[in-house]
Amino acid sequence: MAQLRFKDLDVWKVSMDLVVKVYEITREFPKSEQFGLASQLQRSAVSIPSNIAEGSGRGTRIDFAHFLDQARGSLLEVITQLEISRSLNYGDSDKIKAIQLEYEILGMRINALIKTIKDSKRIERSDLED
Known part of the structure; x- marks a missing residue:
């Protein structure tokens, strides 16, 4: 698989924008939640574009799909x-x-990307069997 440029992926761009929104929302949380729910929410949000980026740099479609599953x-x-x-x-x-x-819409987009990656793998495998 050719190396994907993660910064060109719409799912990465959208997930990056949503990270900023999560940080803005969590600023309004009570101070008592700064190291609790706010922190966990921020880490989960950051994990999405991070996994997309890491997976796009992997050598195979299977690896990329795995990291997209992690992002999901x-x-x-x-x-x-x-x-x-x-x-x-x-x-x-x-x-x-x-x-x-x-985030629900982003989830649908990630699902579609995973399906595309997995379907393209099936097509390649069936091409080899002919």
């Missing part, structure tokens, strides 16, 4: 942690709900 797992953590934040009335509920929706 972190994305689901973020959605869950945002829901917990809303339940605890941390931050602006409307902003949190809006960013949750953005």
Whole structure:
């Protein structure tokens, strides 16, 4: 697989923008959560573009798909942690709900990229069998 330029990937760009939004939201959390939920939410958000970048630099489609799976797992953590934040009335509920929706859309885009990578591998394998 040719080396992908992760900075050109839309899923990476969107996930980077969402990291900034998570940091903005967590600034509004109580000081008592600075090293708790806020920190965990920030780490989960940062993990998404980090895994996309790392996976794109790997040598195979299988490796890239694996790191995209890791990014998707972190994305689901973020959605869950945002829901917990809303339940605890941390931050602006409307902003949190809006960013949750953005993460859900990003999740669909990551899923589509994973499917494309896995389908292209199947096509290559079947081409070799002919």
